Amino acid sequence: MVVAGSAAAAAEPSEAAVHSDKFQPESFWKDRMQAPEDGKKLGWFIDTRRCFGCHACEVSCKSENDVPLGNFIRQTIYQDEGEYPKVARMFLPMSCQHCEDAPCIKACPCGALHKESGGTVAIDYNTCCGHGTCVDVCPYGAIYMDPVAKQAVKCHNCYHRTELGMEPACVPTCPSEALHFGDLNDPESEINRAMNEAREADVELTQLRPEKQTRPRMWFAGPAAEVIEERIPKEGESYSPDAYSIFNWKGGKEREAST
């Protein structure tokens, strides 16, 4: 369920909650949960009304980060809704949500997961040794274990680019201008401009799985987030190539009926 604001959905506590049984003691991760202070609050705004599922963001990310085949830092999930002749297709571009209260940081047994300035949740590869507990607790399936290096990989807000004044690789390439990234503390930033434009058009800004209470730094406009939510991977899962199979583009109802 997707709900604007902070009201949690009515779900079973064990399902809704993050898997805190895998968390390390707070003293272990408290420092790493604190982003180095530079006055910035980095966030994402995904306008799914504009997205038409072209996959440019995914391939740009693959190219930028040498993401191995079969694995995805970024993935756009399709879903068709409706019955002929009234059918629409929705697209949901997914990636790490850069949660303020990141369960992956809490669960990481070796201390590799941490925050970079601005709040980017990132991984220290000097430390990461492949426990995979982060994958177990991520409510969004945003982390994969590299098949060769066996280290955790996820979106890092392309900080190696942003430090040099560039944008994350997925943002400028988007032909429909659906992806917005930047400093939420800067009233002049492009992301604030885009979010305000949506608000002024009476468009609801939503977040994914707020019942997990991880305070993600990603907001969505458009119905796709709600429609596609149940297909987003869950704890213990990573983005899968199966999402691209045309047999899975169908709405939930149709998928049931045809099996």
Place this chain on the structure above:
Amino acid sequence: MNRDVSSRRRFLTLGLSAGAAFAGGLVGCRDSKKEPSRPDGGGSAAQEAGAGPLPQGIDLEKWNRIKGEPYRRGSFGLMPGACALPGPQAKRNWPDRDKYKDVETIPGMCQLCSTVCGIVGYVKDGRLIKVEGNPKDPNSRGHLCARGQAALNHLYHPERLLYPLKRVGARGEGRWKRISWDEALDEIAEKLKAVRQSGHPEEFAFHQGRQRSKDALKRFLDAFGTSTQLSHRSLCSGNRRAANLSYLWESDWDLNDVEHSKYILNFGSNAFEAHQGHVPFANRIQNGRFRNGAKLVTFDVRLSNTAGSSDEWFAPFPGTDGAVALAMGHTILSENRHDESFLETWTNVSIEELRELYEPYTADWAERISGVPASDIRRIAREFAGAAPAATTMCNRGSSAHINGFYNDRAINLLNALVGSVGQKGGWCWSPWGGLDPVVQTPPMPPAAQTTSILEDPPEYPLANVWRRMRVGEIVYLYLLQGRARLQAYMTYNLDSPVTWPEESLTQQVLGDESLIEFHVCINAFYNETAHFADIVLPWTTYLERWDLDARASYNLRPYVGLRTPMIEPLGESRDVRDFFPELARRIGGGMEKWYPEQDVRDYMQQWAAAVPENPQTGKSGLDRLLDEGVWESDLEPFYQPFLRPLSAEDMEGSEVDSGGVILKDGHGIGIMLDGKPVRGFKTPSRKFEIRSAFIHKIGRNEDCSELIARSGMPRTKNRPAEHRGHDVEISEMPTWFLPREMEDLADDELIMTSFKWNVHNHGRTMNLKWLAEIVHSNPAWLNPKTAHQLGLGDGDWVELTSYYSRELEHRSPHLKRADLVEERGRRKVATMRVPIVTMEGIHPQALAMSNSCGHTHYTSVAQAKRTPAKTAGHLVGSDSQKFVDADWERNMWWEDTSSGDHSDWTPNTGNGWNQNRLIPIAPDPVSGQQSYHDTVISIRKL
């Protein structure tokens, strides 16, 4: 070994709380001989309740157990996609914070589809590390689609062609030896010299699939003296262009001003996934919708991503877009929602004539034919008219790649005239610049070759070549087979006809036949299906390794100049035509050499780009400016309402006005009088938007149109040549419509097969790119679930499809003589193919949709979805797979089909799909020659 201090600090703060149950393999424990007291360092095993505290710290022992074998590397090093993550305690940074430091940015232009978006390449130590859109490109404005983002796969590929090849054994056997460029050019020159000497230079045909170096090709072919310059245009956009030309003459490409629109009425364009101008156009559509409040309505047989994102979607019966458009026009006229002023001033028919034309085309009529409810047809028409002049249609192969496609597009375009949005801001526009700003001029070109060939100008197709050379590419192999022409030499360039042309088996049959094509040279960057049937294969550079000046029709409605430049040294021995055509020309000699003065390519580019003006901020001009910025856009006013532009006194000097108000100078039309003032008007014979086109009717009948052409002021337009005598086609002067007769009585198990493109692929050239193939590699046939149910089919079932030849074409185009096709159920059978189906709500119940681009038999292991190349891949002598080892492909590729052809064993979304062109018959629209891709009658049988 080094110890990471911060991790150690964390370890120490834990202290005793971790307890005795600490696992072994902690910080620095490689030296420790302690065995772990737990079998597993934590990982993904679930914690049992009360099992004790969780493990903590760096577990090197576990990591050493689980880590994979390092990637195999060739001498090139790691290929894109093989990420060298360091492992714990390796002290390397990832992502690399130094990646973009000391990097060169080099401009270029993409060529992975026809849109040609400006790009920027990041090069470090001679290696291209990333490609992005060039924000200075006025058309694409910095955006770049998935195809363009797969540039690194195209450039660095283990099976890319890097060395010239010569065939050993029979043609099509796939056995090759590597030869030197010297040897290759000598042999080619010898063969081409012989063609010239035979007195039949037209028997040397050049065939491009996609080219962006027009000057280089024309120079060579015109210097040689052959006009047999073949293309793929009729497979693509012949009808769309012909329909635009019939109204405008000046342009074959409508540029819908969607960014400023309030209403966008789409018939069969999939601009969010394809379309020439894809990224510039799609971006502006979204801006028009989300900034300007435009509504997007799409008519498409199948729910494309464009249709799926539209505000409304309707699925007309295939090929009935024109009927729906005519009915919309009927609503607009009968309810007096038309723009009377525009129609009376700027079209060459009266309102009365229009009402007469539209009279039978009611919404109820269109509903019976198309299935689209009459109430919706009327409503959409009213909305469209209400939004005018900021209202525009858009269309493409969905409406025009049909046997009746010319008339579909004529009907659609006419809607803009009815509501007066022609040339208006937010409306239906065009420009005279389909490419480079004419300020840039190449060094002197040879005079155009004057030969004729039935392959380049088939006499049966009136509109194929009269305005522009669109040709009828899809008849080439058939006419050769029928003995209507012969080829001594055939040079193919970036072409994959066995995959992209209709009737795969006929194409392969002809290409493999040395008596029909005596000598075949293939120029390509990869060994594709065309190369497989060649005698010599030349390794071509990619678009990232060569020079061009390039541009496309701009949605800013003014011209620009872009630059393609080598971002790195060409790999292996790959060379561009700009580089080796001069050498080849000199070896052929006989006067060709005089068009190739000694000059390196950069000098040629310098001359060509010389007129690019100076940027006052940087002081750079010409090629220097382009190398710096990538693109230069002219500051001409956008081409709105060009017909209102006044003619100057200088223009008018020596002119005369005829009784109809048309202004002529030296016998050529230059304008028209409007309220006593001379204006440019339209560049047509009537100087108006030609709803009634006397030209197309007369030219269909091989009548002389010299006077009409003179009045248009478009000297490029020509009468049909003498060879066309006797091949008359009735073309209606006024927009009309008909349904191909094969659609009329479909049996219960007969459907209309339509085709489509994917957003991650172009037609036939991208399946070898792993990041794109990963997303789409298979193409099950789409079927409406209700239709599937009626046929006893479920999602994922396998079927046998049988395709049939068009009855309409048997009637209208007897010269195609397909009597060889077996008769069955009252139709002529073309081919069969077995495919799985996927049930999708988003398709017309009487249609079946399959994509193109799949089913490669060559074109690298990636396009074949095979982890390792076949042992018989003899062409690999032309690659350097030892240097460019793609370990990511070898290790991580996941979609190989392991079923060995057993359908019951097939895992969905594995394998490389099926070539739809095996089924599609050669089916040119009798008017223009446009290949029909969306009209094929098929029967379907459960397996």
